Amino acid sequence: ADVYGIDHWGNDYFGLSDQGLVTAKTLTTQVPLMDIVQGMTERDLQMPVLLRIENILDAQIYRLNNAFRDAIKKLDYQATYRGVYPIKVNQQAQVVEEIADFGKRFKHGLEVGSKPEMIAALSTLTEPGSLIICNGYKDQEFVELGLQAVKLGFLCFFVIETPAELPIIIERSKQLNIEPLIGVRVKMTSKVSGHWNSTSGDRSVFGLSTSQLIQLVDRLKEADMLHCLQLLHCHLGSQIPNIREIRGGVVEACRYYADLCGEGAALSYIDFGGGLAVDYTGAQSNDSQSRNYNLEEYCTDIVDTLKNTLDEYDIKHPTIVTESGRATVAYSSILIFNILDVTKFEPIELPKIGDDEHQLLQDMREVLACLTLQKAQECYNDAHFYRDEIRELFKRGQVDLRTRSAAENLFLEILQQINKNLELMEHIPVDLEGLKESLADIYYGNFSLFQSLPDIWAIDQLFPIMPIHRLDEEPKRNAIIADITCDCDGKIDKFIGQQDVSSTLPLHELKDGEEYYVGVFLVGAYQETLGDLHNLFGDTNVVSVRLNDDSSFDFVKEIHGDTIADVLSYVEYEPKEMALRYRNTAERAVKEGRITARERQHMLKTYNASMHGYTYFERDE
Numbered sequence: 042a043d044v045y046g047i048d049h050w051g052n053d054y055f056g057l058s059d060q061g062l063v064t065a066k067t068l069t070t071q072v073p074l075m076d077i078v079q080g081m082t083e084r085d086l087q088m089p090v091l092l093r094i095e096n097i098l099d100a101q102i103y104r105l106n107n108a109f110r111d112a113i114k115k116l117d118y119q120a121t122y123r124g125v126y127p128i129k130v131n132q133q134a135q136v137v138e139e140i141a142d143f144g145k146r147f148k149h150g151l152e153v154g155s156k157p158e159m160i161a162a163l164s165t166l167t168e169p170g171s172l173i174i175c176n177g178y179k180d181q182e183f184v185e186l187g188l189q190a191v192k193l194g195f196l197c198f199f200v201i202e203t204p205a206e207l208p209i210i211i212e213r214s215k216q217l218n219i220e221p222l223i224g225v226r227v228k229m230t231s232k233v234s235g236h237w238n239s240t241s242g243d244r245s246v247f248g249l250s251t252s253q254l255i256q257l258v259d260r261l262k263e264a265d266m267l268h269c270l271q272l273l274h275c276h277l278g279s280q281i282p283n284i285r286e287i288r289g290g291v292v293e294a295c296r297y298y299a300d301l302c303g304e305g306a307a308l309s310y311i312d313f314g315g316g317l318a319v320d321y322t323g324a325q326s327n328d329s330q331s332r333n334y335n336l337e338e339y340c341t342d343i344v345d346t347l348k349n350t351l352d353e354y355d356i357k358h359p360t361i362v363t364e365s366g367r368a369t370v371a372y373s374s375i376l377i378f379n380i381l382d383v384t385k386f387e388p389i390e391l392p393k394i395g396d397d398e399h400q401l402l403q404d405m406r407e408v409l410a411c412l413t414l415q416k417a418q419e420c421y422n423d424a425h426f427y428r429d430e431i432r433e434l435f436k437r438g439q440v441d442l443r444t445r446s447a448a449e450n451l452f453l454e455i456l457q458q459i460n461k462n463l464e465l466m467e468h469i470p471v472d473l474e475g476l477k478e479s480l481a482d483i484y485y486g487n488f489s490l491f492q493s494l495p496d497i498w499a500i501d502q503l504f505p506i507m508p509i510h511r512l513d514e515e516p517k518r519n520a521i522i523a524d525i526t527c528d529c530d531g532k533i534d535k536f537i538g539q540q541d542v543s544s545t546l547p548l549h550e551l552k553d554g555e556e557y558y559v560g561v562f563l564v565g566a567y568q569e570t571l572g573d574l575h576n577l578f579g580d581t582n583v584v585s586v587r588l589n590d591d592s593s594f595d596f597v598k599e600i601h602g603d604t605i606a607d608v609l610s611y612v613e614y615e616p617k618e619m620a621l622r623y624r625n626t627a628e629r630a631v632k633e634g635r636i637t638a639r640e641r642q643h644m645l646k647t648y649n650a651s652m653h654g655y656t657y658f659e660r661d662e
């Protein structure tokens with residue numbers, strides 16, 4: 042059974058094989074992720090690894106462009122679609138280059154929001170006519186780069202976000218004698234739901250108000266440059282779960298578009314920004330981590346609303362631009378890690394205390410003996426009472442450690458028994474509702490939440506998480522997942538279940554001498570960008586693969602993650618100087634007779650190997 046809901050969130054890119062393995066799929070092939078993991082092991086690429094599947098990125102760009110093309114054709118819309126990818130969503134060179142490469146056939150462009158992103162775009166796109174949308178605050182240098190891009194043949198638009206940008210653009214373009222392509226971002230009042238809804242509304246920090254817009258038009262007229270205003274930009278927010286809100290935004294944008302045309306602007310592009318959501322939970326709902334529409338509906342609704350609204354004003358159809366980031370890259374990356382250890386909340390075999398055990402322990406044994414379905418609540422109360430009494434006595438020195446541990450053990454035994462009975466109960470008493478969670482195992486995963494999955498910590502983002510093998514066995518444990526940072530926030534305790542969000546994840550019992558691998562899916566958007574160096578865990582290893590039609594695959598690229606020397610130098614340590622100082626400490630220990638010279642040598646070797654090794658838990662070879 043699909044315990045983890047892969048058919049709902051997998052978007053046809055992930056599935057299960059008959060052998061109980063998660064597979065990555067294209068239309069013509071599928072490859073078990075475990076085969077790729079095996080290849081990584083053979084190449085000494087240790088866990089955790091961020092796996093990128095090129096075909097999925099390729100397919101998403103294809104699906105997006107094709108869905109717009111189909112909608113345009115079906116609705117007889119009289120202009121084209123041009124997508125751009127916002128670099129900030131995942132600015133890794135590998136990803137941006139792949140997008141530029143796969144997007145060439147659709148003239149898929151790039152969106153930039155800063156000078157570094159602009160420089161990246163200018164050296165990644167090669168085709169004249171490629172679209173570059175410049176959002177963000179632009180200084181003289183940024184503007185000059187953009188004007189030069191126009192000269193090189195790129196369709197490089199400056200989207201005015203604040204009134205202060207316009208004088209710089211007018212002045213620089215006149216000085217360099219290059220006509221700019223200008224866009225304007227309007228402040229949308231259509232409110233959307235979801236996490237990023239402050240992007241729109243009166244208090245949004247982005248875009249021009251209507252009065253600023255009128256000033257902009259007048260200033261451009263004065264400068265005889267109104268014909269340069271060719272693009273209207275509106276972005277309602279990221280991950281918009283409800284299609285009706287997107288439609289509402291399109292109608293509002295059309296009103297701006299029509300009236301700006303009426304003012305004499307030569308508009309011919311309309312840019313709806315990002316917002317196309319990813320169905321992380323697979324629920325197909327208007328919940329913030331889902332979406333109540335599919336890609337085809339998104340494209341059809343935009344084209345249809347645009348056409349109908351603008352036709353009323355008899356306005357020529359503009360080129361449609363969208364800046365889909367999340368939906369473009371989320372699916373193609375998977376974080377894979379191994380489980381290092383498990384803590385269980387179960388009684389263990391303890392040596393008997395003897396005949397003179399404390400009365401409270403005997404009381405607890407009685408609770409256990411008379412436990413029934415009907416008396417579950419009473420036994421639960423008694424177990425707590427006796428356990429707490431023992432803890433008090435221990436604090437006051439009246440019972441010893443062995444007695445206390447026997448009491449804790451009995452307590453767990455009683456709770457586990459009650460937990461087993463819960464499923465049989467018609468009505469679960471309120472006190473017992475959280476019992477399953479409080480007894481869940483803790484599976485320790487070899488990763489840092491803060492480095493690889495920061496949105497789980499920051500905004501309670503849900504990602505599909507599941508083991509990538511052994512799915513032909515029933516997962517009999519209920520667990521939460523902890524990372525290896527020393528931070529109590531470094532844990533995952535909300536999971537996407539078959540029906541609903543759950544606070545535990547079904548996992549398999551670990552097997553001796555065998556790794557257990559867990560995958561976190563749909564992590565291609567924003568996670569790499571926002572990750573940080575908590576506890577100095579650095580970038581993970583990254584592997585890019587391409588799946589072939591015969592179920593084989595190629596390791597296209599591999600990037601070794603940060604070494605300890607790398608992360609230390611990010612926080613201004615000097616690894617060479619550090620090694621020297623450590624050498625001096627060791628040499629002094631030799632001189633003062635605490636260690637031998639040979640021991641010193643061994644220590645320095647260990648130190649150096651560590652310094653140039655991976656920041657994560659490494660298995661002994």
Ligand code: PLP
Nearest residue numbers: 127279280315316364365366367
């Ligand atoms: N364009 C702009 C201006 C944005 O601010 C964003 C992100 O919030 C995007 C595009 C990307 O949005 P998404 O990832 O929802 O596609």
